Amino acid sequence: LESALHLANGVSSDLVIIEGSGASLIPHRNDANLLVVGIQKGDEDLFGYTTPLRVLLADAVLVTMTGADGEGERLERFRAYVKRQKPDLDVWAARLLPRSRNPARGLRALVVTTHRIEPELLRQQLGLDQVEVQAILGDRAQVVELLESRAREFDVVLTEVKSSGIDTVLHTCRRLGVSCDFLHYDLQFDDRGGGDGAATMVRRLLDLAGVGAR
Numbered sequence: 001l002e003s004a005l006h007l008a009n010g011v012s013s014d015l016v017i018i019e020g021s022g023a024s025l026i027p028h029r030n031d032a033n034l035l036v037v038g039i040q041k042g043d044e045d046l047f048g049y050t051t052p053l054r055v056l057l058a059d060a061v062l063v064t065m066t067g068a069d070g071e072g073e074r075l076e077r078f079r080a081y082v083k084r085q086k087p088d089l090d091v092w093a094a095r096l097l098p099r100s101r102n103p104a105r106g107l108r109a110l111v112v113t114t115h116r117i118e119p120e121l122l123r124q125q126l127g128l129d130q131v132e133v134q135a136i137l138g139d140r141a142q143v144v145e146l147l148e149s150r151a152r153e154f155d156v157v158l159t160e161v162k163s164s165g166i167d168t169v170l171h172t173c174r175r176l177g178v179s180c181d182f183l184h185y186d187l188q189f190d191d192r193g194g195g196d197g198a199a200t201m202v203r204r205l206l207d208l209a210g211v212g213a214r
Contacts, residue, residue, distance in 0.1 A: 001018075004018075005018070005028060014211050015206070015209060015211050018030065030209075031208055031209040031210055032059045032060075032205045032206075032208035032209045033057055033058050033059050034058070034059065034060050034061075034062060034201075034205055035050070035054055035055065035057075035058035035060070035061045035062070036061075036062045036064065037049070037050055037061065037062070037063050037064070037078070038063075038064050038115060039063050039064065039065050039071050039074055039075050039078065039093075040064075040065070040066050040068060040071065040115055040116065041115075043074070046074070046078060047078075047081060050078075050081075050082075052085045055082055055085040055086055055089065056085060056086055058086070058089060059089075059204075059205065059208050060089065060090045060091075060092065060201060060204060060205060061082055061089060061090065061091045061092070062092050062093075062094065062201065063075060063078065063091065063092065063093045063094070064093075064094055064095075064096050064187075065093060065094065065095045065096065065190075066095070066096055066115075066116075066117055066118060066121065067095055067118060067121055068116075068118050075093055078091075079091050090201075090204065092189060092190075092200075092201050093189070093190040094187040094188060094189045094190065095187070095188040095190070096185040096186075096187065097121075097125055097185060097186045097187070097188050098117065098121065098122055098125050098126065098183050098184070098185055099125060099126065099183070099184050099185070099186060100126055100158060100181050100182070100183060100184075101181050101182045101184065102181050104126045104127065104128055104156060104158070104181070105126065105127030105128070106127065106128075106129050107128055107129060107130075107154075107155040107156050108128070108129055108130040108131075108153070108154045108155045108156075109122070109126070109128050109130070109131050109132075109154055109155065109156050109157070109158050110131075110132050110134070110146075110147075110150060110151060110153070110154040110156075110157045110158070111131060111132065111133045111134070111157075111158045111159070111183070112134050112136065112137050112143060112146070112147075112157060112158070112159045112160075112165075112169055113133060113134070113135050113137055113159070113160050113183070114135060114137045114138055114160060114162055115135055116133060116135045117133050117135075118133075119131045119132070119133050130154075132150075132154070134146055136165075137159065137160060137162055137165045137166070137169070138165060139165070140165050140168040143165050143168045143169055143172065144168060144172055147169070147172045147173065147176060147178070148172070148176065151172075151173065151176055151178045152176065152178060154178075155179065156178075156179045156180065156181055157169065157173050157178055157179065157180045157181075158180075158181055158182070158183050159180065159181075159182065159183065160182070160183050161182055161183075161184070189201075
């Protein structure tokens with residue numbers, strides 16, 4: 001991170017975006033801080049990870065959802081939790097809608113992710129004929145074991161663009177001669193509780209960063 005920041009400071013750019021992954025808090029001054037939280041986590045992870053300090057440091061909160069049962073109720077409790085810490089903080093919610101880089105309609109897919117995605121959502125969005133989801137991308141040993149034993153049962157292996165184990169998925173699929181493709185996500189915003197979607201969120205953060213939308 002230190003090296004990246006030094007490089008960024010030497011680049012002629014109006015805007016630099018820094019992503020602090022997982023449990024890290026970026027130990028550098030910034031102009032705008034977006035706190036991104038996955039509502040699909042259990043209560044212990046959701047409220048334990050999102051400490052009052054994180055909320056107080058944030059200029060806006062983006063809650064991502066997958067459409068699983070119970071997420072709506074958990075979202076409302078999380079909104080109330082955030083507002084108790086910082087009443088004027090904007091909280092946006094957006095559903096993650098998966099899409100594959102290449103057409104996958106009618107295929108049988110083994111999906112390797114970091115967090116659980118509802119198989120029915122993948123079937124609906126991608127038109128898959130058969131889908132199995134394994135949320136083990138962070139464990140390289142499990143990924144290799146899974147792919148070696150099961151990958152050939154499917155037409156394609158789909159995985160997220162994540163640093164945790166994407167290299168293992170790609171190398172193992174190549175070694176096995178199995179087709180592999182990437183999952184990307186579109187954001188479908190829920191307008192309740194703050195702003196009118198992506199455009200409002202981006203304008204708000206750019207204003208805070210002193211850039212302004214162009």
